[in-house]
Amino acid sequence: MNGYLTTSVFLISAVFLTACGGGGGGSSSSDSGRSSAVANNSETSQETQTGNPETVVIAGCEVDQYQADMLNKVNAARASARSCGSEQFSAAEPLAYNCPIEGAATHHSNDMAEHNFFSHTGSDGLRVGARVTATGYEWSVVGENIAAGYDDVDTVVQAWLDSPGHCRNIMDSRFSQFAVDRVDANGADYENYWTQVFATPR
Numbered sequence: 001m002n003g004y005l006t007t008s009v010f011l012i013s014a015v016f017l018t019a020c021g022g023g024g025g026g027s028s029s030s031d032s033g034r035s036s037a038v039a040n041n042s043e044t045s046q047e048t049q050t051g052n053p054e055t056v057v058i059a060g061c062e063v064d065q066y067q068a069d070m071l072n073k074v075n076a077a078r079a080s081a082r083s084c085g086s087e088q089f090s091a092a093e094p095l096a097y098n099c100p101i102e103g104a105a106t107h108h109s110n111d112m113a114e115h116n117f118f119s120h121t122g123s124d125g126l127r128v129g130a131r132v133t134a135t136g137y138e139w140s141v142v143g144e145n146i147a148a149g150y151d152d153v154d155t156v157v158q159a160w161l162d163s164p165g166h167c168r169n170i171m172d173s174r175f176s177q178f179a180v181d182r183v184d185a186n187g188a189d190y191e192n193y194w195t196q197v198f199a200t201p202r
Contacts, residue, residue: 061099066153070180070196071097073157077170085164089171095178098199101142102179104131105195108146112193113185118148132199143169143198148190156194169198176200 054065075094082089108122108131115123122131128144145166150156160166169175175198182194 058097059099061097061102063097063102066182067097067102067180069153070157071095071178073153074170074178074196077157077161082161082167082171084167084171087164087168089168090173092171092173093176095175095198098137098177098179100135100137101132101177101197101199102181103135104128104137105179105181105197106183107131107134108144108195109181109183109193112146112148112195113183113188116185116188118146118190118193120144120146128197132197137199138202139199140202141174141200143172143175145169145194145196145198147194149192150194160196169196172198174200 055062056065056068057063058068058071078092078094081091108128111122111124112118117123120127128142129139132139132142145160147156147159150159160170177199178196180194180196182192184192
């Protein structure tokens with residue numbers, strides 16, 4: 001399955017870094033119709049549904065099984081050193097699932113599905129930092145990977161790991177917490193929209 005990748009990073013100095021595996025900025029277009037897309041974004045502060053109804057509890061959060069599976073996959077990736085493109089990463093500590101930041105992931109996946117777009121910038125013009133702030137979570141660094149049209153956790157995580165920018169977010173040792181949401185769409189360009197959010201509290 002073909003995929004789209006973008007990545008952006010916001011640092012304390014308000015520097016914006018982007019890398020993309022198909023287009024520029026925070027989004028890219030598909031090679032063929034309703035295939036799939038992925039993109040990522042990170043910021044540093046200056047101060048779904050999958051059809052599987054099974055739920056589990058992680059760190060006091062009730063999540064769907066696919067969310068638990070993705071946390072396990074991401075942590076398995078972080079457990080070993082790896083190259084993300086030309087950049088080498090050491091193994092990183094595992095991430096903890098975080099309920100509040102899941103709200104930011106849910107908001108953005110719903111927004112993309114309902115308004116039929118694929119970008120880190122929401123229909124309201126806001127980006128991941130603002131979405132996480134709106135949950136009440138006080139962050140020092142946040143990141144976001146997005147994807148669309150992937151059928152399951154295995155394929156979307158592999159697509160992110162195969163993209164240097166998304167791989168960097170997954171391997172970034174600055175992050176300590178994580179959440180994800182997938183929203184199925186009707187009448188949009190893609191059948192589903194995924195958002196991963198990474199964060200570390202202030």
